[in-house]
Amino acid sequence: MSKAPEGPTPGFLVWRLSMKWRVSIDRALGPLGLTHAQYSLLGSLLGMQRAGLRPSQRALADHTGLEALYVSKLARSLEASGLVERATDPADTRAVQLSLTDEGLAVADRAVEIVRRLVDGLLxxxxxxxxxDTEAFTRTLTALLDAPVPPAIDPSTEESS
Known part of the structure; x- marks a missing residue:
């Protein structure tokens, strides 16, 4: 007898939901010239900057869940657009700190409001x-995100069913 679940799995549903949200945000932010990934960086940077922080690219990568190399490429692109400033961290010359320019602050504020209205509708x-129910959903998602990733299973050591 197959162990395959009836209907979609939780993993498939999480993936589909993330794709639905990403595409929706891409479309909503298109008029601002932003992608979902750029918004993730700008929105996170806005929140951190308002909290008095000037995060490094590594800190933003950790916060957003994006790869550090991808954050570096996004930051360079946003710098070229005049939205982000990159500067060497005085405490660690290998690290790059990011901050929003005045234009970046204005664009990030508009983007956050657009996404807030969109997410309210999606929810x-x-x-x-x-x-x-959103509060409970958020607690559940947070618990899943906070759980450590289990070790990979070596398929050569699995027993046949």
Missing amino acids: APLGGLDGP
Whole structure:
């Protein structure tokens, strides 16, 4: 008898939801000239900057879950667009700190508002951003994200069923 689940698996549903949200955000931010990945960096940088931080590219990579090399490429692109400034960290000359320019602050503020309204609509089935089901959903997602990644399974050591 097959152990295959009936219907979609949780992993498939999480992947589909992340793709739905990414595409929705890409479309919503297109008029600002931003992609979802650029927004992830700008929005995170905005929040960190408002908290008085000037994060390194590594700190932003850790915060966003993006690869450090990808964050570096995004930061260079956003710097070329005049939205981000990159500077050597005085405490560690190997590290690069990021900050928003004045234009970057204005674009990030607009982008955050656009995404907030979009996400409120995407969460409408749970009562919107402030809905009690959204709160529970957020706790569940946080628990899944906080759990360590289990070690990889070596397929050559698995027993046949």
